[in-house]
Amino acid sequence: MSSMDALEAIRKRRSVRSYTEQPVSDEDLDEILRLALLAPTGGMAQAWSLIVVRDEDKRRAFGDLIVKGGGEYFRTTRPAPKDATPEEHAEQAIGYAKKVLGSYDEVPVWIAALIVPRQAFPEDQASFERDADMVSIAFAMENLMVAARAKGLATVPTIFHYYVDKELRELLDVPNEVEIPLVSPLGYPTEWPEGLPPRLKEIRRPWRTLVHDDAWGNPRA
Numbered sequence: 001m002s003s004m005d006a007l008e009a010i011r012k013r014r015s016v017r018s019y020t021e022q023p024v025s026d027e028d029l030d031e032i033l034r035l036a037l038l039a040p041t042g043g044m045a046q047a048w049s050l051i052v053v054r055d056e057d058k059r060r061a062f063g064d065l066i067v068k069g070g071g072e073y074f075r076t077t078r079p080a081p082k083d084a085t086p087e088e089h090a091e092q093a094i095g096y097a098k099k100v101l102g103s104y105d106e107v108p109v110w111i112a113a114l115i116v117p118r119q120a121f122p123e124d125q126a127s128f129e130r131d132a133d134m135v136s137i138a139f140a141m142e143n144l145m146v147a148a149r150a151k152g153l154a155t156v157p158t159i160f161h162y163y164v165d166k167e168l169r170e171l172l173d174v175p176n177e178v179e180i181p182l183v184s185p186l187g188y189p190t191e192w193p194e195g196l197p198p199r200l201k202e203i204r205r206p207w208r209t210l211v212h213d214d215a216w217g218n219p220r221a
């Protein structure tokens with residue numbers, strides 16, 4: 001399959017939350033995974049792994065857990081509607097998660113990004129190491145998302161599993177010392193969002209205000 005160039009793929013990558021059931025070819029998947037793991041990695045530590053879930057039962061269970069976690073995210077981060085009981089609020093939150101993430105049951109591939117500590121730093125610098133590992137796995141996932149986009153495949157960096165961490169670990173047999181900082185579906189989108197939704201577009205800060213010339217406090221307005 002043809003692919004677009006990197007600049008276009010970066011520009012056109014969007015978080016996609018609605019997927020078709022169309023499978024991803026082994027060839028495309030392998031290439032995307034390989035490109036993900038070509039990302040820079042602090043100290044060449046490669047303190048990372050990716051779990052690729054394609055088994056039908058497992059991917060459905062994965063999708064269900066993400067929806068459940070999404071419900072918890074919406075319940076705890078969005079205000080309760082006026083006069084709603086806690087039960088009604090929880091029900092609304094999970095209902096909303098099911099609505100916006102309704103296709104997660106059918107996503108052909110789930111990717112879990114892992115931090116696998118390599119104990120490369122002295123013990124008293126463990127937090128430096130964890131930060132470097134987190135940055136490195138984020139680079140790998142960005143590579144993965146951009147490579148996927150170039151091939152017409154969609155993703156969305158997701159942390160909803162933080163709310164169901166124990167259950168996801170059990171599903172994937174991930175031991176406690178290995179973190180799961182990020183997961184993503186991988187599949188063909190029902191449609192490509194043209195840009196950000198208006199609500200998000202409105203709050204996108206002009207890039208120049210986020211770039212400072214030579215020192216902090218000197219934005220390139």
Ligand SMILES: Cc1cc2nc3c(=O)[nH]c(=O)nc-3n(C[C@H](O)[C@H](O)[C@H](O)COP(=O)(O)O)c2cc1C
Binds near residue numbers: 013160
């Ligand atoms: C660290 C991180 C965590 C995110 N977690 C979630 C998530 O749990 N669920 C979700 O649907 N989107 C999640 N997103 C996607 C963001 O909402 C999205 O990137 C942002 O709205 C900008 O949209 P875009 O990716 O289409 O540019 C996450 C993004 C990042 C970088």
